[in-house]
Amino acid sequence: MSLWYIIVVFVFFASIFIAKNTRKTKKNLPPGPPRLPIIGNLHQLGSKPHRSMFKLSEKYGPLVYLKLGKVPSVVASTPETVKDVLKTFDKDCCSRAFLTYPARISYNLKDLAFAPYSKYWKAVRKMTVVELYTAKRVKSFRNIREEEVASFVEFIKHSASLEEIVNLNQTLVKLSGSVICRVGFGINLEGSKLENTYEEVIHGTMEVLGSFAASDYFPVIGGIIDRITGLHNKCEKVFKGTDSFFDHCIKHHLEDGGSKDDIVDLLLKVERGEIGLGEFQFTRNHTKGILLDILLAGVDTSGHTITWVMTHLIKNPRVMKKAQAEVREVIKNKDNITEEDIEGLEYLKMVVKETLRINPLVPLLTPREASKDVKIGGYNIPKKTWIHVNIWAIHRNPNVWKDPEAFIPERFMDNQIDYKGLNFELLPFGSGRRICPGIGMGMALIHLTLINLLYRFDWKLPEGMEVEDVDLEESYGLVCPKKVPLELIPVLTQWT
Numbered sequence: 001m002s003l004w005y006i007i008v009v010f011v012f013f014a015s016i017f018i019a020k021n022t023r024k025t026k027k028n029l030p031p032g033p034p035r036l037p038i039i040g041n042l043h044q045l046g047s048k049p050h051r052s053m054f055k056l057s058e059k060y061g062p063l064v065y066l067k068l069g070k071v072p073s074v075v076a077s078t079p080e081t082v083k084d085v086l087k088t089f090d091k092d093c094c095s096r097a098f099l100t101y102p103a104r105i106s107y108n109l110k111d112l113a114f115a116p117y118s119k120y121w122k123a124v125r126k127m128t129v130v131e132l133y134t135a136k137r138v139k140s141f142r143n144i145r146e147e148e149v150a151s152f153v154e155f156i157k158h159s160a161s162l163e164e165i166v167n168l169n170q171t172l173v174k175l176s177g178s179v180i181c182r183v184g185f186g187i188n189l190e191g192s193k194l195e196n197t198y199e200e201v202i203h204g205t206m207e208v209l210g211s212f213a214a215s216d217y218f219p220v221i222g223g224i225i226d227r228i229t230g231l232h233n234k235c236e237k238v239f240k241g242t243d244s245f246f247d248h249c250i251k252h253h254l255e256d257g258g259s260k261d262d263i264v265d266l267l268l269k270v271e272r273g274e275i276g277l278g279e280f281q282f283t284r285n286h287t288k289g290i291l292l293d294i295l296l297a298g299v300d301t302s303g304h305t306i307t308w309v310m311t312h313l314i315k316n317p318r319v320m321k322k323a324q325a326e327v328r329e330v331i332k333n334k335d336n337i338t339e340e341d342i343e344g345l346e347y348l349k350m351v352v353k354e355t356l357r358i359n360p361l362v363p364l365l366t367p368r369e370a371s372k373d374v375k376i377g378g379y380n381i382p383k384k385t386w387i388h389v390n391i392w393a394i395h396r397n398p399n400v401w402k403d404p405e406a407f408i409p410e411r412f413m414d415n416q417i418d419y420k421g422l423n424f425e426l427l428p429f430g431s432g433r434r435i436c437p438g439i440g441m442g443m444a445l446i447h448l449t450l451i452n453l454l455y456r457f458d459w460k461l462p463e464g465m466e467v468e469d470v471d472l473e474e475s476y477g478l479v480c481p482k483k484v485p486l487e488l489i490p491v492l493t494q495w496t
């Protein structure tokens with residue numbers, strides 16, 4: 001009797017399992033791990049989803065199917081599948097998934113980065129690419145970058161003369177913050193009333209946007225969970241902070257007589273209709289939405305990328321020596337270092353590329369959503385599926401990169417692979433319609449700062465610390481900076 005009971009139970013569950021898998025096979029969805037009721041595969045993401053998804057792709061293949069709470073999702077992890085998403089089917093895959101808190105903070109998706117693919121997104125993207133993210137504008141902000149880097153160098157010089165430790169995570173984010181605040185909002189942070197507000201605003205916003213939001217995965221109940229965990233209130237507080245920060249910047253700009261040629265000025269011109277935006281009436285909230293992109297996308301990305309470069313250099317004395325020798329040979333005793341000097345610095349360019357490969361600041365692109373049924377890598381991807389593009393997995397794939405965990409800038413010597421979105425082996429700025437429009441602005445600051453840091457100073461670790469003690473762990477959020485701050489002592493040289 002009990003044997004019959006066991007057989008019946010076994011047949012019952014086996015038939016459910018087979019039926020489920022047959023359904024999946026019939027639908028021709030990509031393979032993926034088994035899931036739990038309600039939460040699906042959420043428990044498998046861990047604290048560093050880019051790493052967990054990479055592991056899953058090693059087991060299940062280049063396109064993995066996951067159910068994240070209620071949300072059907074796929075993860076693309078190889079140059080081939082990512083090319084399908086970002087190039088072949090870019091038009092059908094470039095919308096954004098709706099994310100509750102980014103939507104709130106961006107004035108209900110009036111920005112560029114979180115807005116869905118729509119007529120509005122197309123109009124704003126076109127306007128910003130033509131008016132804002134141009135090579136001419138990057139050039140026009142050159143004096144600001146040079147002045148800010150010069151005062152940063154003075155600060156490092158002072159620390160070097162006292163043999164003081166410098167926290168590079170902190171100071172480099174402050175440097176890129178100062179540049180972005182002048183370029184974007186026309187304000188000098190140093191010593192201003194906004195200096196502390198700004199830090200609070202940016203950290204708070206990054207924290208909210210980097211947090212796990214239950215509302216995105218569980219309708220109704222998710223909102224309740226977020227209220228219990230405090231995320232909802234935190235978001236409201238952060239939103240008020242950013243909103244009054246932008247109000248302050250705009251007021252400051254208007255009081256100044258609007259004489260500055262900054263990004264606020266440009267956006268106010270769009271508000272007044274002096275620059276057209278097709279059928280759209282640009283309001284103050286639209287201006288603030290675009291300013292939010294500048295604040296979020298512009299500050300942490302450049303600052304933390306420079307910290308990663310310095311981390312790899314201090315961990316690899318051979319590379320540091322070679323990069324410094326090149327910089328000192330090319331710059332010689334030039335009084336005035338400029339960002340164009342990067343042109344003669346082939347090895348430094350490779351060091352930066354290798355850093356962007358091994359520590360892309362955005363290892364997992366903000367999720368996209370299929371706007372219609374598409375076929376990727378031979379599998380059917382139904383409309384509304386979220387699409388995750390795992391840049392980290394491509395950059396660490398041993399079939400793409402030999403010895404992928406090692407920091408070897410020379411790997412770029414014999415190939416033309418670049419980071420501008422055309423080579424699907426290296427995508428730190430994404431690719432296709434959504435590619436980062438701020439590459440020029442970001443790289444100009446990264447290059448100018450690095451040339452100065454390497455030309456003028458030698459660098460050593462604090463007393464008692466060895467190269468092996470410098471860890472490479474990243475923290476996970478909207479961007480992935482080095483988790484433990486990089487602390488180094490600058491040393492004065494004959495070039496200081």
Ligand code: HEM
Nearest residue numbers: 112113293297298301302362365428429430434436438442
């Ligand atoms: C090292 C520096 C930077 C890195 C690594 C970086 C990386 C990225 C990445 C990966 C994306 C997403 C692309 C996609 O989803 O396909 C992105 C989008 C974006 N970035 Fe950057 N970025 C950097 C600097 C900047 C700067 C300096 C700005 C502006 C001042 C900027 C503005 C934006 C904007 C507005 C978007 C959204 C584009 C859209 O959705 O249409 N970025 N960036």
